[in-house]
Amino acid sequence: MGSESSSLHIFFFPFMAYGHMIPMVDMAKLFASRGLKSTIVTTPVNAILISKAIRKFQTHNNNIHVETIEFPCSKAGLPEGCENGDLIPSPDQVPVFFQATRLLQEPFEKLLLQEKPDCVVADIFFHWAADSASLLGIPTLAFHGTSIFATCALECVRLHEPQKNVSSDSEPFVIPDLPGEIKMVRTQFPPSSIKGKTNPIDRFFEEAMDSEKKKSYGSVVNSFYELESVYADFSRNELGRKAWHIGPLSLCNRDIEEKVQRGKDISIDENECLKWLDTKKPNSVVYICFGSIVNFEDSQLREIALGLEVSGQQFIWVVKRTKKDAEEWLPEGFEKRMEGNGLIIRGWAPQVLILEHQAIGAFVTHCGWNSALEGVAAGVPMVTWPTGAEQFYNEKLVTEILKIGVPVGAKKWVIMVGDSVKWEAVEKAVRKIMVGEEAEEMRKKAKVLSELAKSAVEKGGSSYCDLSALIEELGSRRH
Numbered sequence: 098m099g100s101e102s103s104s105l106h107i108f109f110f111p112f113m114a115y116g117h118m119i120p121m122v123d124m125a126k127l128f129a130s131r132g133l134k135s136t137i138v139t140t141p142v143n144a145i146l147i148s149k150a151i152r153k154f155q156t157h158n159n160n161i162h163v164e165t166i167e168f169p170c171s172k173a174g175l176p177e178g179c180e181n182g183d184l185i186p187s188p189d190q191v192p193v194f195f196q197a198t199r200l201l202q203e204p205f206e207k208l209l210l211q212e213k214p215d216c217v218v219a220d221i222f223f224h225w226a227a228d229s230a231s232l233l234g235i236p237t238l239a240f241h242g243t244s245i246f247a248t249c250a251l252e253c254v255r256l257h258e259p260q261k262n263v264s265s266d267s268e269p270f271v272i273p274d275l276p277g278e279i280k281m282v283r284t285q286f287p288p289s290s291i292k293g294k295t296n297p298i299d300r301f302f303e304e305a306m307d308s309e310k311k312k313s314y315g316s317v318v319n320s321f322y323e324l325e326s327v328y329a330d331f332s333r334n335e336l337g338r339k340a341w342h343i344g345p346l347s348l349c350n351r352d353i354e355e356k357v358q359r360g361k362d363i364s365i366d367e368n369e370c371l372k373w374l375d376t377k378k379p380n381s382v383v384y385i386c387f388g389s390i391v392n393f394e395d396s397q398l399r400e401i402a403l404g405l406e407v408s409g410q411q412f413i414w415v416v417k418r419t420k421k422d423a424e425e426w427l428p429e430g431f432e433k434r435m436e437g438n439g440l441i442i443r444g445w446a447p448q449v450l451i452l453e454h455q456a457i458g459a460f461v462t463h464c465g466w467n468s469a470l471e472g473v474a475a476g477v478p479m480v481t482w483p484t485g486a487e488q489f490y491n492e493k494l495v496t497e498i499l500k501i502g503v504p505v506g507a508k509k510w511v512i513m514v515g516d517s518v519k520w521e522a523v524e525k526a527v528r529k530i531m532v533g534e535e536a537e538e539m540r541k542k543a544k545v546l547s548e549l550a551k552s553a554v555e556k557g558g559s560s561y562c563d564l565s566a567l568i569e570e571l572g573s574r575r576h
């Protein structure tokens with residue numbers, strides 16, 4: 098890397114939700130570790146969390162900083178301090194929150210003018226940031242935060258709308274143009290994609306999807322070429338997209354403290370968690386976690402508990418409940434019966450640390466892209482349980498293309514709560530991923546992918562080289 102490139106200054110501007118902030122903070126660390134100056138732009142409440150997440154890294158690298166801009170929540174009709182998707186008080190406030198993020202444009206522009214970075218990496222939900230940057234001649238890289246496969250699938254569906262050409266919810270259809278003959282059913286799509294984009298939030302997403310090609314210099318992707326090469330090529334050659342694949346970003350966290358400090362404060366002492374796992378045989382524990390947004394109803398949690406108990410497998414289960422909540426979501430005496438074999442984490446888990454432990458044999462996941470890719474990086478096969486967003490596409494990638502997963506059978510797109518799944522299906526999928534020849538086969542494939550993931554980010558690997566190419570291009574653009 099030349100000295101010009103090493104003085105490049107990059108702004109990272111994540112959408113305020115954990116699934117967006119976590120990978121963007123990892124990315125800022127990655128750029129800083131390559132000698133660039135990284136500035137993460139966020140609001141005061143999120144700045145506290147992000148500052149914690151980069152504290153350890155800053156002890157050996159001083160190229161990373163947080164800059165805050167005010168988010169006038171109350172002006173938008175949100176409660177004071179409602180600066181993160183996680184803090185939205187009720188579902189009807191979700192569109193208000195999304196719309197309100199437009200109020201960040203003015204303070205963001207002021208900061209741009211003051212700092213004049215060389216490039217902005219902006220969350221796709223802040224597509225207006227590209228307009229702001231272009232006024233100053235600054236290029237913007239979009240960050241979708243999803244798989245290459247899902248980005249391609251979304252684009253093919255947007256262009257062809259195959260879901261509108263079937264006569265029933267259960268009639269399968271192939272996604273046109275997309276390599277791999279991927280079959281879906283209509284219920285796996287958001288209702289708005291069938292009925293039309295009538296509400297503000299649908300229009301917000303539509304605008305975001307539409308903007309990348311028109312406004313951005315290209316995109317940075319949390320994936321690696323070897324994992325999705327067919328789709329990386331398809332995206333470049335057929336969809337005309339310029340992208341740099343620089344992941345898995347989570348692998349930039351090298352020590353325990355960094356792995357623990359991602360997102361929220363964890364709800365279990367990491368040493369206690371590791372000690373528990375250390376007593377278990379390799380590949381003998383199932384890890385169950387549904388990301389930062391999915392919040393199952395009590396009845397669904399009971400089905401999961403039953404399924405786990407009947408499966409006879411050991412587990413770590415992350416549940417969005419606190420000790421203060423009524424324990425009606427647990428079958429009578431469940432925790433006592435499971436003592437020693439099952440650990441429930443109420444709140445936030447150190448996910449990457451857990452996934453990387455050799456005792457973990459499988460991951461039950463909602464297929465949020467960060468989680469799925471963290472599973473790949475750790476070499477863990479998955480039970481896929483998509484609920485909303487683009488998770489049904491990620492399920493296809495994991496189960497049908499990479500062949501390292503078993504679907505639990507969720508078929509309906511329902512934001513935050515998902516389709517209802519019975520305990521029998523949970524039990525069956527968990528057994529299938531943990532025991533037998535097929536399980537062994539998937540585990541072997543997952544381990545190979547994990548090795549490829551690690552090689553991709555090492556010096557000379559595909560993601561390492563893609564980042565070098567990007568840095569060089571940004572450097573040459575400046576002169």
Ligand code: UDP
Nearest residue numbers: 116119388389390445446448465466467468
């Ligand atoms: N995560 C975590 N602990 C938890 C839950 C989630 O560390 O208890 C992290 C997880 O490692 C991932 C992110 O939160 O990096 C969730 O992102 P994802 O894209 O998987 O799902 P989303 O939360 O956006 O639905």
